[in-house]
Amino acid sequence: MSEKTAKLADVAKAAGVSQGTASNVFNRPDVVREEVREKVLAAAKKIGYGGPNPKGRLLRAGKVNAIGIGANEPLSYFFEDPFARTVMAAISEEAQARGAGIALVSAQSEEALAWNIQSALVDGFILFCLEGADKLVELSQERQLPFVAINPPDGYESVAAITIDNLAGARLAAEHLIELGHRRFAILGLPFNEKGSGRRKPVDVRAASYGDTRDRALGYYAVLAQSGIGEDEVPLIETRGDRKTVNEAMEQLFGAPEPPTALLCMSDLAAMLALEWLQAKGIRVPDEVSVIGFDGVPEGAMSNPPLTTIAQPLVEIGRKAVDMILGAAPPAGTERMPVRLLVRSSTGPAPRR
Known part of the structure; x- marks a missing residue:
């Protein structure tokens, strides 16, 4: 008899x-x-019985003590992206x-995402809601399990979420550089x-x-406008947060007749890639440009140098997300986390003309 066909009744x-x-031998051995x-x-060994199916036992108990972590990105995102890795x-x-486990759910394709979400043996989901994650949220809702979205996209105000005030964070960044005397921004x-x-x-x-x-x-625009710097005076270049598009942006910005003295980066990853490019070109930070x-x-x-940044409470975001899934009450509403200006050595006074 094989393990696949052997049952507990056969063992008995x-x-x-x-x-x-x-059953007690496998589940409550202390009473036997x-x-x-x-x-x-x-007897179990002789007939090839390997023990009760843990999946079935967990499902009967109604709780598996595990959390699904989902993103509409390949699994490598969780290990390569600094934000995702820290959270x-x-x-x-x-x-x-x-005492809980985690299961990573990725979305190489819509079909794979649907299968992964629907088959995941978890008590709920934490979703890294990168933009374009509509299907991820929809499938999680269909499972009728608790879920919380980290920085969900527009249109999902009704789902449980952990987010930050992006406007306020950007204002802090621009105000810091204005106070340092900068007038040429990108x-x-x-x-x-x-x-x-x-x-x-x-x-x-x-x-x-x-x-x-x-x-x-x-x-950024709101603060700069208060100092008389118009939106059209501030070059903005969209990047994909990778070395190729950041380097292309830097070539364009610093190839201009009057390059910026202050660089507002929407992510630390883009800022660190910019620092590497500036160092390779011999442009001194923060003497010639602040980042x-x-x-x-x-x-x-x-x-190099250490990066001035707008810091999200990344550790607290991760802990809060787990608490919302494993807590006694189902997750609800939006938890807006504070941000703060963290000044290091990559920003300094505007260079004299």
């Missing part, structure tokens, strides 16, 4: 005990005498402290939509599909 019959006794346990285990570390630490943007990169106009900002990109740009990021990832403290 082979060992000459009741099915209840056989040692000689009976040995007899039942020997994931906090999620893992908090889940482990609560913006390294996040993606505006699912594809594309290059120079963008203020009208493109307001039409952007992705809310975090739009709000950060509008926050500020957005996110507060740990790697920013180790860049």
